[in-house]
Amino acid sequence: MHRWIVLLVAAGASALARQPEHARHAMVVAGDALAVDAGVRILESGGNAVDAAVAVGFALAVTYPYAGNLGGGGFMLIRFAGGGSTFIDFRERAPQKATRNMYLDAEGHVTRASIEGWRSSGVPGTVRGLELAHRKYGRAKWDALVAPAIRLASAGFPVTYAFAESLKASRALAQNPESKRIFLKGGMGYRVGETFAQPELALTLNRIAKLGAADFYEGKTARLIADAMAQKGGLLTLYDLNEYRAVERRPLTGKYRGYEVITAPPPSAGGIGILQMMGMLEGSGYQRSGAGSAAAIHYVAEVMRRYYADRSQYLGDPDFVRVPLAGLLDPAYIRKRRATIDPNHATPSAQVRPGGPAAGESTETTHYDVVDAEGNAVSVTYTLNGGYGNGITVPDAGFLLNNEMDDFAAQSGGANMFGLVQGEANTIQPRKRPLSSMTPTILTRDGKLSMVVGGPGGSRIITAVLEVILNVIDFGMNVEDAVDFPRFHHQWQPDKLYLEPGFSPDTVDLLKARGHDVDWGSGNVAAVVEAIASEQGWLEGAADSRRPGKAAGY
Numbered sequence: 001m002h003r004w005i006v007l008l009v010a011a012g013a014s015a016l017a018r019q020p021e022h023a024r025h026a027m028v029v030a031g032d033a034l035a036v037d038a039g040v041r042i043l044e045s046g047g048n049a050v051d052a053a054v055a056v057g058f059a060l061a062v063t064y065p066y067a068g069n070l071g072g073g074g075f076m077l078i079r080f081a082g083g084g085s086t087f088i089d090f091r092e093r094a095p096q097k098a099t100r101n102m103y104l105d106a107e108g109h110v111t112r113a114s115i116e117g118w119r120s121s122g123v124p125g126t127v128r129g130l131e132l133a134h135r136k137y138g139r140a141k142w143d144a145l146v147a148p149a150i151r152l153a154s155a156g157f158p159v160t161y162a163f164a165e166s167l168k169a170s171r172a173l174a175q176n177p178e179s180k181r182i183f184l185k186g187g188m189g190y191r192v193g194e195t196f197a198q199p200e201l202a203l204t205l206n207r208i209a210k211l212g213a214a215d216f217y218e219g220k221t222a223r224l225i226a227d228a229m230a231q232k233g234g235l236l237t238l239y240d241l242n243e244y245r246a247v248e249r250r251p252l253t254g255k256y257r258g259y260e261v262i263t264a265p266p267p268s269a270g271g272i273g274i275l276q277m278m279g280m281l282e283g284s285g286y287q288r289s290g291a292g293s294a295a296a297i298h299y300v301a302e303v304m305r306r307y308y309a310d311r312s313q314y315l316g317d318p319d320f321v322r323v324p325l326a327g328l329l330d331p332a333y334i335r336k337r338r339a340t341i342d343p344n345h346a347t348p349s350a351q352v353r354p355g356g357p358a359a360g361e362s363t364e365t366t367h368y369d370v371v372d373a374e375g376n377a378v379s380v381t382y383t384l385n386g387g388y389g390n391g392i393t394v395p396d397a398g399f400l401l402n403n404e405m406d407d408f409a410a411q412s413g414g415a416n417m418f419g420l421v422q423g424e425a426n427t428i429q430p431r432k433r434p435l436s437s438m439t440p441t442i443l444t445r446d447g448k449l450s451m452v453v454g455g456p457g458g459s460r461i462i463t464a465v466l467e468v469i470l471n472v473i474d475f476g477m478n479v480e481d482a483v484d485f486p487r488f489h490h491q492w493q494p495d496k497l498y499l500e501p502g503f504s505p506d507t508v509d510l511l512k513a514r515g516h517d518v519d520w521g522s523g524n525v526a527a528v529v530e531a532i533a534s535e536q537g538w539l540e541g542a543a544d545s546r547r548p549g550k551a552a553g554y
Contacts, residue, residue: 020480020533020540023553029530029541031366033550034157035059035068038148039370040552047140049372050078053380054130054138056368058149058208061126062201063157065183065400066166066387067366067456070204070216072402073125074365074382075264076133077251077440081375083447085253085262086137090129090246090382091433092122092404095235098430103410110410116172118234120390120403122434124216126382129246131213136248146209153205153398156197159190162548172391179393179400201398217241224397243431247319254329256282257473259450263441265325266318269311270439272328273462274469276310277303279334280341287474291485292503294510295343300470301490301497301516302341304463305352308492313354316425317433323425327357346515349495364388365438365456367530371449371539379440381454381461407434419459421493437461443469449534451479455544457527463489464527472533479533483542487526500526 021027026043030036038059039052047055053076060068073092079085103114113119134142168189173179180187182198190196207215215221218241226238254261254275261278263271280303289295314324327333337355340347365383370376383402384390390403409422416422426435439461440454453468455461464487471482486502497516499508508520526546533540543549 021551027553029551049370051140070399072384090125097235114406122404127216143209153202156195291475304490367454369452381438453531455529460527480542
């Protein structure tokens with residue numbers, strides 16, 4: 001049955017002219033080789049794409065605590081071999097005790113409490129989301145999917161140089177006693193090659209393997225979370241955990257130059273951004289100037305600027321606010337937005353406002369994709385928000401908590417940790433899910449799978465995923481070159497065009513001459529993208545060279 005299987009989970013550092021990993025039957029691309037191996041073993045033993053995605057999600061919670069998690073949340077996009085699709089939203093929610101102005105001081109200024117400390121955590125969704133996906137669409141036994149993570153936590157794994165440096169650099173981990181004990185060895189730090197075991201996490205995973213998500217949301221693990229929150233002044237309660245549910249939603253779909261695009265609906269801001277920006281680009285001829293040219297970068301940056309202006313005003317949790325999806329994606333509205341772009345001059349962001357669509361229906365992350373033997377495709381992005389979340393480990397449970405409350409607008413019109421300006425639609429309410437930039441996306445052509453793509457990187461995820469897709473479709477790159485190509489980013493506010501190293505000084509000068517305020521080579525532009533392409537019977541996996549990664553197949 002295993003005609004072709006692909007799993008991708010990844011991260012990377014820039015290097016052009018690398019070839020994608022080719023395989024006929026199966027492939028895994030990941031930022032962590034051990035998590036890749038766990039997914040491949042599930043696939044080899046007869047599990048499907050959803051099963052492998054669940055196994056990788058749990059394994060990354062052990063081997064990639066920077067973003068892999070039990071204490072966070074995310075999205076899973078599934079495209080079935082028969083052509084249907086679904087979207088599982090396991091985004092965190094605001095606790096019942098959350099209030100609109102909870103992160104403002106007495107003078108009305110935004111504090112750092114949405115990023116640091118026990119009050120920064122939303123209700124985690126990962127375990128409930130993975131269980132929902134498995135219950136509805138998996139076929140392997142649940143405990144078999146958690147077993148690889150249990151082995152990695154109990155026996156441990158060798159510390160790599162990148163992992164050791166990442167742990168050492170985390171200020172958040174050093175500030176929490178339990179995190180300092182587990183992740184920094186009491187302050188001594190881990191040396192390369194040492195074994196890193198997590199016995200408390202292994203016990204938590206064992207309970208989840210035996211009892212399912214009920215342990216995390218109603219059982220011993222839930223009580224450990226709630227008791228710690230009560231002792232430390234956090235807001236999350238046993239009631240919040242008991243009532244948390246993952247939600248199945250209908251994916252957004254659209255077309256671009258003969259491809260069907262299947263992508264994330266709200267509370268993701270990414271899918272609607274991809275479709276709106278593609279709509280503005282289609283038919284513009286921007287690509288005739290060539291990949292990396294000043295003219296092409298300028299035009300795409302202007303498209304980005306207009307989308308992010310709309311994002312600031314209209315997008316939020318669709319269970320709480322009316323998101324004008326039909327209006328934002330209406331071809332006439334998109335043409336109107338495109339007509340405001342000057343192909344030769346930048347429009348200052350102060351002059352770009354949300355566009356007024358008609359009403360209609362309603363720092364750190366990791367990503368992985370799976371395509372199984374039957375042709376089912378899964379694209380997953382999940383997160384703790386900041387690297388290692390808020391740096392707080394739940395005592396006796398061994399996992400880190402998220403600081404996703406910063407993804408709300410602490411103050412309408414204010415900026416979050418990624419500099420994103422957010423409006424009334426994304427203000428804090430109890431049980432509401434914060435708006436997200438996570439953008440798991442699947443492309444097909446003539447009814448056949450073409451690409452599975454997504455990535456981590458905060459507000460830069462959306463533009464990075466867009467650029468990788470454009471590099472393949474509009475500029476004819478193979479998937480590895482498309483992922484590794486230097487990237488740029490504009491998010492309306494602040495009014496800056498960020499460019500990675502790799503663009504020429506002449507290109508930078510030409511963009512400045514067009515009126516862009518260019519921030520070139522500061523090192524903060526890139527999101528990491530993971531992608532698989534299906535080309536002429538081959539599977540092509542691309543691990544982004546911006547971080548350590550691995551591509552492997554058979």
